[in-house]
Amino acid sequence: MDSPTYGIRSIRQPRFKALCPSTTLCKQDKSFTLSFDVTMILHLPPTQYFFMASHSPRFLSLTRRAFSSSSSSSLGGVSMVQGASRGIGLEFVKQLLENDDKELVIATCRNPSASTGLIHLKDKFADRLRILPLDLTVESSIEASALSIKGTYGRLNLLINASGILSIPEIMHPETTLNKVEKSSLMLAYEVNAVGPILVIKHMWPLLKAGGGNGTGRSTAVVASLSARVASIGDNRLGGWHSYRSSKAALNQLSKTVSLEFARKKDPITCILLHPGTVDTDLSKPFQRNIAPDKIFSKEFSVQKLLSIINNVKSHDNGKFFAWDGQEIPW
Template structure:
């Protein structure tokens, strides 16, 4: 099996790599900083996620002439950082912050899928893109988090479009929008105080659950929007 993990230095992506490495002939780990590993099956590609850098990374993958690309995991994204904070009230909404979140969570994953399309269109490949339950419009009961919610809802719509196109042009490709649950990472640290202990997952648990739900999924020309239990999430 040959796999690509994008956003490889994140906690969940690192756990996915650890989970996949024993069964992969080639595992391509893409991140802003080189992945340090002594595993000869893991190839590290440095990318800053600009369009040029994404194109260059895919060109490097093409030169490897892999017989197949069986799995793609797009794990990168942003909730908040030193300059961006989730919005509790409309007064907190900020145009520049919104555009940064949309760029990271919505545009960048689609640019990756656009660039990788020529390498996957004639293959059987499962593509996992990290979405979130808060991207569900019908499930939104609390409000807030304007930018993050909107970025994930927009991502879901673009993935839906892509799945319909792939049903005609890349019939072996299956796209999965995946909600990992609340995971004990730096992204969730500021919001963990109200999370029950049995609902706060380790990255290793999420990686294991991901494989258990993705493995049996069949290519059907549809976008699957599922959580860590394999349960469908409403749009």
């Protein structure tokens, strides 16, 4: 007798069938036990599945399982880092991969082929790291990334918005006086620091609702956007940096607003903002001269602290703004 062929069929997608040749079927006490190679379904959407064993010409119905609640937790979470080409974003990708050998990580940036750091991580974590192009200034690019993630994973459990712009040589500089404020700098800062991240949240929203906290140990999915203490209106005592301050303050307001919508709709998503401290990156390097050395953090230290906040976040933290040490920052 030929060996039977077993497949997986989604309740929500009855036409979908993924063959698992390594599946075996055993009869035990008039019931059937199904075993299969879990790697075969690693990237299936988190929904309910029932398993069909076919032995031509008859079909034998086996059992229905809640894939999203039990099996998904054994597979780990699916995390996305937007702005992952270098600096803090790249370090987030690295630590997420190193900290959990079940974590699937999606790294996005405008030009992945130019990121030697991501290429190196891909060589090391080929089976758990996916790199996607995403231009933060083009909404269709953001939407395309969301559709790609939906088709492969069907969910997200963590979204980190790590992009940020403070200065560009010969193009944009932090303003020290009102006389140096330019429309082009303001618009660019708002586009990268506020508009882009909120559009990423918009298009990843269905995936975050689908993922919730499944496979992570958290009660909800988490959206963590990198802000800055200088975005605080109540804590602004020095002025200056008009474009950067105001664009990050806009990100804070937008994030707070969507957090209220998540709560009102009872979506399993917690939205927080994070201040990483002054970190030794390309963004801060031109402005480190007047900062005490012990106040400048390494990327490794800052991301370790931020991930600790993310991993311990509770639903009542929704809409809050935290510094790297876990202290709340006033709006």
